[in-house]
Amino acid sequence: MATIYDIAKKANVSPMTVSRVVNNSGKISEKTREKVEKIIEELNYIPNNAARSLTLKQSKILSLVITDITNPFYTKVARGAEDKAKQMGYRLLLSNSDESFEKESEYVDMLISSGVDGVLMAPSGDESQKNLKTLIKNRIPFVLIDRHVKGIDCDLVMGDSYQGTRQLLEHLIGQGHSKIALINGPTNVSTAREREKAYFEILRLAGIEADKKLAANISYMQNDSYKFVKNLISLPESKRPTAIFAANNFIAINTIKSLRQLNVRVPEDIAVVCFDDPDPIPDFNPFLTIAAQPAYNFGYMGIQLLIERIEGNGPAEKQKVILPPEIIIRSSSLKK
Amino acid sequence: MATIYDIAKKANVSPMTVSRVVNNSGKISEKTREKVEKIIEELNYIPNNAARSLTLKQSKILSLVITDITNPFYTKVARGAEDKAKQMGYRLLLSNSDESFEKESEYVDMLISSGVDGVLMAPSGDESQKNLKTLIKNRIPFVLIDRHVKGIDCDLVMGDSYQGTRQLLEHLIGQGHSKIALINGPTNVSTAREREKAYFEILRLAGIEADKKLAANISYMQNDSYKFVKNLISLPESKRPTAIFAANNFIAINTIKSLRQLNVRVPEDIAVVCFDDPDPIPDFNPFLTIAAQPAYNFGYMGIQLLIERIEGNGPAEKQKVILPPEIIIRSSSLKK
DNA sequence: CTGTTAGCGCCTTCAT
DNA sequence: ATGAAGGCGCTAACAG
Secondary structure, eight states: OOOHHHHHHHHTSOHHHHHHHHHTOSOOOHHHHHHHHHHHHHHTOOOOHHHHHHHHSOOSEEEEEESOTTSHHHHHHHHHHHHHHHHTTOEEEEEEOTTOHHHHHHHHHHHHHHTOSEEEEOOSSTTHHHHHHHHHHTTOOEEEESOOOTTOOOOEEEEOHHHHHHHHHHHHHHTTOOOEEEEEOOTTSHHHHHHHHHHHHHHHHTTOOOOGGGEEEOOTTTOOOHHHHHHHHTSOTTTOOSEEEESSHHHHHHHHHHHHHTTOOTTTTOEEEEESOSSSSTTSSTTOEEEEOOHHHHHHHHHHHHHHHHTTOSOSSOOEEEEOOEEEOOGGGOOO | OOOHHHHHHHHTSOHHHHHHHHHTOSOOOHHHHHHHHHHHHHHTOOOOHHHHHHHHSOOSEEEEEESOTTSHHHHHHHHHHHHHHHHTTOEEEEEEOTTOHHHHHHHHHHHHHHTOSEEEEOOSSTTHHHHHHHHHHTTOOEEEESOOOTTOOOOEEEEOHHHHHHHHHHHHHHTTOOOEEEEEOOTTSHHHHHHHHHHHHHHHHTTOOOOGGGEEEOOTTTOOOHHHHHHHHTSOTTTOOSEEEESSHHHHHHHHHHHHHTTOOTTTTOEEEEESOSSSSTTSSTTOEEEEOOHHHHHHHHHHHHHHHHTTOSOSSOOEEEEOOEEEOOGGGOOO
C-alpha cells in the first residue's frame, strides 16, 4: 500500500533516497538510513514488484514447467528447484504440462507475459522445440531438465539413461533372464529414445538376440499397458518374456497392475524393473527394483544453472550436467 | 519485446486502439480490429504483465502455500489448484513452508511484494495467524485449506476430521481392538487438535477407557515416532496397544518403519490406520487402511473460492466447505 | 551524500 | 469509433 513517496514525505527526503535505502545501493549516511528505515517499518512498506519489474526488466520470478506434479520424481525436482530458488531470492511459478505440447505452449505464452526471468523445463517432447524457440525469441533464458530436445543447444541437467539401463539389464541378466521386454515412453521424448537404444545395445553386447516384438511405446499419461502386457503373456513359452523393463515409475506401476489383473505374479512369474521410485518415501514399500535418479538435484542444479545464465555468470558454452543413477535392487526382480 | 506502441505505429492507429483490441474492450470497427490483430500476430506481441499490474493493480498471479510438496496429499492439492487457476486465467506461485512458521513468514513477505492477487494456504499452525494478519493488512484475499487458524475467520476448505477419525476408530473397534494408540501431529495444528478430540470422544462413546499414555504428538517434519513406538511396544501386555491411529500418511509410514525396526509386524502384531494415502497412485500398494480425503478438490475448490473473493463475486459471509473423507479398508488393519 | 528528471508499458479519463 | 494526456511505483542517469 505505502510507496516510496509516502516514506519520502514522512522522512523529509527524496524518493530516491528511500529507494537507495531499500536496495542498499549507493551511499547513504547512517543517520538518514536509520530515519528512513524507521519509517519503512512504521508504514509497513513492502516494495511493489510490478513497478520494479517494469523499470528493471526483471521480476525475480522463475518458472518451473514439469509434466506431472503428481509423480514423485517431479515432486522432488520441484522441491529442489524451490529450495534453490528461494535461497537465491527468486520465486517459482508452477506449471504442469501433462506431457501435452499444447498445454505447454499455453503456459509458455502465459510465462512470457508474466515476465519471468527464466524457465526450468522438462519438455513434453521434441515438438517442444517450437516453444523453446519462442522463449529464445523473447530472450528468456531456459534450462532443460531430464530430457533434451532435438535441435536445441542449451544448458541441461539430465540423468544417464545408458548407465541406468545397463545396470538394470545387467542385473536382470545376472538373475538368469534372457527374454526381457521393454515398455517404453513415446519416442519423441529423448529419454525414451535413449533407453530404447541402450536396451538393444546392451542386449546385443550380452549376446542376447532382442525380439522387437517385446518392445513397445506407450504414453506416459494414458499409461495403457494392459493390451501389450496381455499380448506378452499370451506368447508361447519359448518367446514369453520373464522380465519387463519399464521406462519409468508410473509405467512400471501400471504394468504391474496389468499383470495382477492377468493373474501374473511379480516377481515369481515376471520380474519388473524401472527408472525412478514411485514412492515419495524410499524404503517404505521396498518392492520395485529401480535405477534411482537424483531428482532433487535435477531441480536444484537446474535452477542454479538457470540463475547463472540469467545473471550472466554462466560460461559462454552451454553446460550439460549428467547425473548418474543409482541402482536399488529390491524384490520385484529377485528370485525367491 | 514488442509493445503496444510498436503495434500502433505499424498499424497507423493510436496505442489506445491497440490496447482496446488486446483487451476486447470498448468499441472498435471490424476493419481496424483485423488490421491490428494481424500486426499483433506478425510482431509476436505478448502483453507485459508488469506494466498491466502496475496500472490495474492486479497480477493474475495466485500463490499456493503448502507445507510439503513431497507429500502426495499436497501434490494432489497442487494439481487441483493449478488446474482451476489455469482454467480461470491465473498462474500459481508455489511455496513450501516445511511446516515452519518462519519460512511461511518469509514467503508471505515475498508474496506481498510480488503483488499476488490472492493466497491459498495450508497454514503451518496457529502462529500463522500473524502471517494471515499481514495479508489482511495488505488487503490480499486468502483462503485456508486443510487447516484453520485460531482467531481467523475466512473462507476455507477442509476435511472432516471427526468423521474420518470416527470411521477409522470404529473400524478398528469392529476388528476387536480396544487398546488403540494415537500418534498425532503437533497441537498447534487444527486438524491434529480435532483428531485428538475426536479420538478421545469416540473411544468414550464406544465405552473404551482411553489411556492418555497411548497418545503422543510428534512433528510432521521430523517424524520422530521411533522413541514413542518403542515405549508403546515395551508396555506390559495388559496395556500394550494392538492398534495405532496415525494422524497422517507420513506419520503412519514412519510409524510402520519404526515398528519394522523393532520387529513388530503390521497388521499381525499391531494394526495401523491413518488419514490420507501415502501413495501417489491408489491401489498400487493396497496396504494402509486410510480415511482418504479429496485432496484434488481441496485445491480446486480452494482456488475457486479465492477467485470469487478476489473478483468480488463471493458472498459477504465467509464460506466454509467441509469435504468428507472416504474410508478405504486395506490390510494394515485386517486380521488374517 | 542527496535530489531531479525521465521513462519502463499499459490503461483510465476525457476529449473529439 | 478513436486519440491525447497523465499516472501507476520504481530506479538509472545525471546533477549538485
